[in-house]
């Protein structure tokens with residue numbers, strides 16, 4: 001017992017020393033990081049320190065590439081903090097009417113107040129005069145409340161073009177939701193399942209529309225067999241992190257099954273792993289695994305994670321980028337290609353069509 005305690009303290013000590021060194025390096029590298037941030041087009045933010053992964057690999061989508069979203073209505077779950085907050089700010093900053101679907105009215109109201117200022121600061125050229133962000137009460141831990149939230153939105157009579165199922169909890173100690181379902185499965189999957197299905201008719205009548213599901217690479221650490229439907233609530237068959245993995249696998253399976261059901265609609269379902277992002281997602285590490293685990297998470301977040309602003313670009317890309325699915329652009333490309341063929345090859349038929357015509361005429365009629 002004493003040995004265990006000693007090594008525990010020692011690890012914490014090492015982490016403290018590493019953290020102190022991290023702080024020194026951060027200060028030393030502040031100028032180049034600041035420059036790189038400007039290069040990527042977003043201002044320095046009061047999130048945890050930003051690090052090499054964000055800057056070395058760099059985002060492929062940028063806030064400058066986001067289209068004008070005037071007239072679009074979006075819901076972002078868990079928008080009061082982290083990736084959801086960054087997503088809400090960017091959507092509102094490009095003209096969308098955004099609903100922050102959050103469980104705490106106070107946290108959401110404070111976040112919206114901050115966001116309304118940030119929208120104008122970060123997106124001065126695209127933000128509308130009066131950015132529209134509203135609170136929608138949504139507690140994914142209680143399916144009756146989820147249903148109520150969807151109804152509250154539907155009663156407003158608005159279209160719904162973008163739904164970002166972003167809320168999530170990770171690695172929390174074993175507990176049951178209000179409906180008696182293991183909590184990570186309940187919040188991360190079941191709550192979003194009910195919310196999405198209740199909103200689906202509205203999403204369909206608003207098409208083209210998007211549903212973005214936040215999953216995680218963590219889905220690979222699921223319980224044995226993927227999803228253990230028979231023993232979902234059996235605490236002995238899972239750990240805090242395999243339960244997270246199971247819920248994130250459920251996000252992918254749900255997203256794919258939904259996309260299949262919507263294949264004839266212009267409702268597009270996209271599933272994202274945002275990368276490793278410095279957010280409050282690991283807030284239960286202390287409670288579940290102890291103080292050292294929390295320090296490890298904090299250290300990794302400091303050195304290896306992206307800022308929420310950079311991490312959110314993946315879900316924003318999936319929620320907003322239009323190029324490949326832009327029918328106008330598709331037709332424009334078609335006309336341009338035909339025009340280019342005429343210009344380069346004259347009025348001649350393309351080689352493949354000419355060959356096909358020759359074959360069919362030499363083969364003669366078939367009965």
Ligand SMILES: NC(=O)c1ccc[n+]([C@@H]2O[C@H](COP(=O)([O-])OP(=O)(O)OC[C@H]3O[C@@H](n4cnc5c(N)ncnc54)[C@H](OP(=O)(O)O)[C@@H]3O)[C@@H](O)[C@H]2O)c1
Nearest residue numbers: 078082083139140141166167168214216276277279280281
């Ligand atoms: N950060 C990463 O590295 C990472 C990696 C892979 C995937 N993801 C995924 O990204 C998504 C966003 O996570 P994040 O990193 O931004 O985490 P975060 O900062 O902890 O934000 C999570 C959000 O979910 C909300 N939430 C939790 N329980 C809820 C409930 N019962 N009902 C409604 N909302 C609830 C939280 O609200 P409160 O503030 O009220 O608790 C918060 O707004 C999650 O789905 C996560 O699995 C993140």
